[in-house]
Amino acid sequence: MNKAFVREPDFDGRANCPRCGALGTEVGSATLDHHLQPSSRPQLGEAAWFCDFARCEVAYFDLFDRLVLVEELQTQVYPKAEEAPICACFGFTLQDIEADVEEGTPTRIRALLAKSKSSEARCSTLAANGRCCIGEVQKLYMRRIAE
Structure with missing residues (x-):
């Protein structure tokens, strides 16, 4: 079948960590502004997802697989x-x-x-x-x- 006629699934607001595959928790810009080092903040937009899996090195990620690692946070979380x-x-x-x-x-x-x-x-x-x-x-x- 021609891909032009295949409907992509609707986005349901969920996103999985690109490293570990864990379901992320959506966060807004205030959370990102507070936790990210100023040099890391431009890597993500207004919204991103937090990876709750303790052993994963990713802290935040977005739908474009851009990510911020735990070591790039202002403090330990x-x-x-x-x-x-x-x-x-x-x-x-x-x-x-x-x-x-x-x-x-x-x-x-x-x-x-x-x-x-x-x-x-x-x-x-x-x-x-x-x-x-x-x-x-x-x-x-x-x-x-x-x-």
């Missing part, structure tokens, strides 16, 4: 660096989850949940993936207490 805060807004770390597990009550997680609902939370800019960390924190806590 979770999950690319486990020592980086899970919550970029309030500095919540894996050690905070461990402390809640050891104490047997999610005191720090509850405090983080309350803070995440405040006007001080700027997840769309400060989080590398532009999303609130609460879901990830709860998942990590539940996984840890199940061990």
Whole structure:
């Protein structure tokens, strides 16, 4: 069949990392402006995708397979660096989850949940993936207490 008559699929907003194939999380320009070094920022447009796969060296990429590597970020980000805060807004770390597990009550997680609902939370800019960390924190806590 002639390719002129073959319809390309509609774009559904999803994009996969060109290196590891993981599904990316779309981010806007505010997130990119905050995380990328000034020399790396022109490589991507107004929107890009964050690769959430911890062992992948790609931080951000676009639909044209242009990418920015983790080493080109201004600071370390979770999950690319486990020592980086899970919550970029309030500095919540894996050690905070461990402390809640050891104490047997999610005191720090509850405090983080309350803070995440405040006007001080700027997840769309400060989080590398532009999303609130609460879901990830709860998942990590539940996984840890199940061990």
